[in-house]
Amino acid sequence: MLWIAIxxxxxxxxxxxxxxxxxxxxxxxxxxxMTIFVNLVERGASGVYNxxxxxxxxxxxxxxxxxxxxxxxxTALDRVRSVPGVEWAVPHLxxxxxxxxxxxxxxxxxxxxxDDATLIGLPERMAMGDKSVLFAPDSVVIDDVGTTxxxxxxxxxLGERLxxxxxxxxxxxxxxxxxxxxxxxxxxxxxxxxLNFVPGTRNRLSFVLVGVSEGQTPEAVAARIxxxxxxxxxxxxxFAQAGVNxxxxxxGIPTNFGITVFLGFVVGIAIVGLTFSLFLRDNIKQxxxxxxxxxxxAKIVQMxxxxxxxVGLIGYALGVIGTVAFIKGFSTNPFFKGFYIPxxxxxISLAAVVVILAITGLIAIRSVLNTEPASVFR
Amino acid sequence: MDTSTIGNRASEAAICARGIARDFEAGQTTIxxxxxxxxxxxxxxxTYVVGESGSGKTTLISIMCGILWPTEGEVKVFGxxxxxxxxxxxxxFRLNNxxxxxxxxNLIPSIDVASNAAVPLIAQGVPxxxxxxxxxxxxxxxxxxxxxxxxxxxLSGGQQQRVAIARALVHEPRLVVCDEPTAALxxxxxxxxxxxxxxxxxAPDRACIxxxxxxxxxxxxxxxxxxxxGRITHDGKEMPDGH
Numbered sequence: 001m002l003w004i005a006i007x008x009x010x011x012x013x014x015x016x017x018x019x020x021x022x023x024x025x026x027x028x029x030x031x032x033x034m035t036i037f038v039n040l041v042e043r044g045a046s047g048v049y050n051x052x053x054x055x056x057x058x059x060x061x062x063x064x065x066x067x068x069x070x071x072x073x074x075t076a077l078d079r080v081r082s083v084p085g086v087e088w089a090v091p092h093l094x095x096x097x098x099x100x101x102x103x104x105x106x107x108x109x110x111x112x113x114x115d116d117a118t119l120i121g122l123p124e125r126m127a128m129g130d131k132s133v134l135f136a137p138d139s140v141v142i143d144d145v146g147t148t149x150x151x152x153x154x155x156x157x158l159g160e161r162l163x164x165x166x167x168x169x170x171x172x173x174x175x176x177x178x179x180x181x182x183x184x185x186x187x188x189x190x191x192x193x194x195l196n197f198v199p200g201t202r203n204r205l206s207f208v209l210v211g212v213s214e215g216q217t218p219e220a221v222a223a224r225i226x227x228x229x230x231x232x233x234x235x236x237x238x239f240a241q242a243g244v245n246x247x248x249x250x251x252g253i254p255t256n257f258g259i260t261v262f263l264g265f266v267v268g269i270a271i272v273g274l275t276f277s278l279f280l281r282d283n284i285k286q287x288x289x290x291x292x293x294x295x296x297x298a299k300i301v302q303m304x305x306x307x308x309x310x311v312g313l314i315g316y317a318l319g320v321i322g323t324v325a326f327i328k329g330f331s332t333n334p335f336f337k338g339f340y341i342p343x344x345x346x347x348i349s350l351a352a353v354v355v356i357l358a359i360t361g362l363i364a365i366r367s368v369l370n371t372e373p374a375s376v377f378r
Numbered sequence: 379m380d381t382s383t384i385g386n387r388a389s390e391a392a393i394c395a396r397g398i399a400r401d402f403e404a405g406q407t408t409i410x411x412x413x414x415x416x417x418x419x420x421x422x423x424x425t426y427v428v429g430e431s432g433s434g435k436t437t438l439i440s441i442m443c444g445i446l447w448p449t450e451g452e453v454k455v456f457g458x459x460x461x462x463x464x465x466x467x468x469x470x471f472r473l474n475n476x477x478x479x480x481x482x483x484n485l486i487p488s489i490d491v492a493s494n495a496a497v498p499l500i501a502q503g504v505p506x507x508x509x510x511x512x513x514x515x516x517x518x519x520x521x522x523x524x525x526x527x528x529x530x531x532x533l534s535g536g537q538q539q540r541v542a543i544a545r546a547l548v549h550e551p552r553l554v555v556c557d558e559p560t561a562a563l564x565x566x567x568x569x570x571x572x573x574x575x576x577x578x579x580x581a582p583d584r585a586c587i588x589x590x591x592x593x594x595x596x597x598x599x600x601x602x603x604x605x606x607x608g609r610i611t612h613d614g615k616e617m618p619d620g621h
Contacts, residue, residue: 004486293478
């Protein structure tokens, strides 16, 4: 009988494809929007991910994220270095500046000053050039998103000169970095150069990046730093999460994406509910005949369940494939750089599809179950 | 209760209906459409139930074949009081003992003719391939074996009715119930279908009830029961004068 149920479904091509479209579109909307949301808010932690060597971030107690920080006096570095369990500690500066390109364009950029000696604080990988280029005078490394923003028509940004707060800077390398939440261009330079590029107040040290000694845990060292220095210290994971939380708490993004995901759910219910009800209504005589012949209500429920399951499975697969294609298709776009689909999202969409089909299926099947077998004689 | 073993009581009436009454609610009003019907349907006969629209004939056969509960009375089909069965037992009883032919055929449009004819067997749990083979044998007998792989919409009305007949008989039921089997057919097609039905559906151990008001086929009946306003007004070999 289940085979008959499937043939009944696929035999009505218009409604079958309508149902697939409804589930597929709903899955696509939910999966794609949640994927963009997760990847976007994770960029609140891009500053942390781009400095992978740091196991503990030390900052002024009022600092909240890599982009919302309050500078500390330079002596903070020595105080941190004196804490037991700290293997190494390096200065890290984060500031904003304006650059003027040789074409005269003005662009706000982020300046990241990394340790002069070890270059800790640079992204792990370079897209072009070597990290050691930073040892050259006036040298900066630009992130790969920045090259597309500042030099969209150039073959390579290497060697390009910038006017950075009235000072000369030369791009000698391109880093393979995770873009920031706002996709701001980021220029990496040595800490000492950054102090020159970015005029400021007496205190300039944004963060102290810390590596922990062997046998120590980042959590324990962070707690010890806080206790002994009075500064705020967070492990890499805690500070990354703080960046994500800041985006969630201070922007309308969760609401906007939440509304879209909800609409995807509603659209799914509307399209699938309507089409499924019409499909069952169109076949009500056949179901009535089956009931008269001797097919039990339980078997009818199974038949409708198989129909719903088949539509759900194919539609869901189409929706997920559509999302993968979308992410792949836009992977060269700087905005979507590094986007991935967390495994939890397809599971959430699957749950949404199951709920959509359960709601619409229950509503639609009522008409079938309420059909009197005797109605086939009327 | 094992409902598949019903039918070894050929000496009994195929259907024995006693005191059958049926009420329908129409708003605040209760309308009685069948009044104290007492009748028996015998195996080996083609029995017509005849009457004007609204006379209660469809209600009567619905009750006789176990798909509509009577308000009063009892119905025994091959000795089984079918309305004392549980819901599941009654459904299984129908599946194993009754074949239905509907006015609009009610074939499933997206499966082929052989599978349509095999539906009762498939519902009984017979493997699909075997069920189709058994259905094809019957379709051959009904002269549409060469249409077995076609979809119902590719067949004429008369051919679709033959598929419906095959579906009603494929599981060898003891009772065949037909609702206006010729209503959608022209005179000659209707006649051919009825001849065929008599040939394949009427057997010594099988009862066949036909609801109709098609006077072109009255002469093919073994027995005619006439209903008027929910009461049997005639029961005989031929139609009474004036009808």
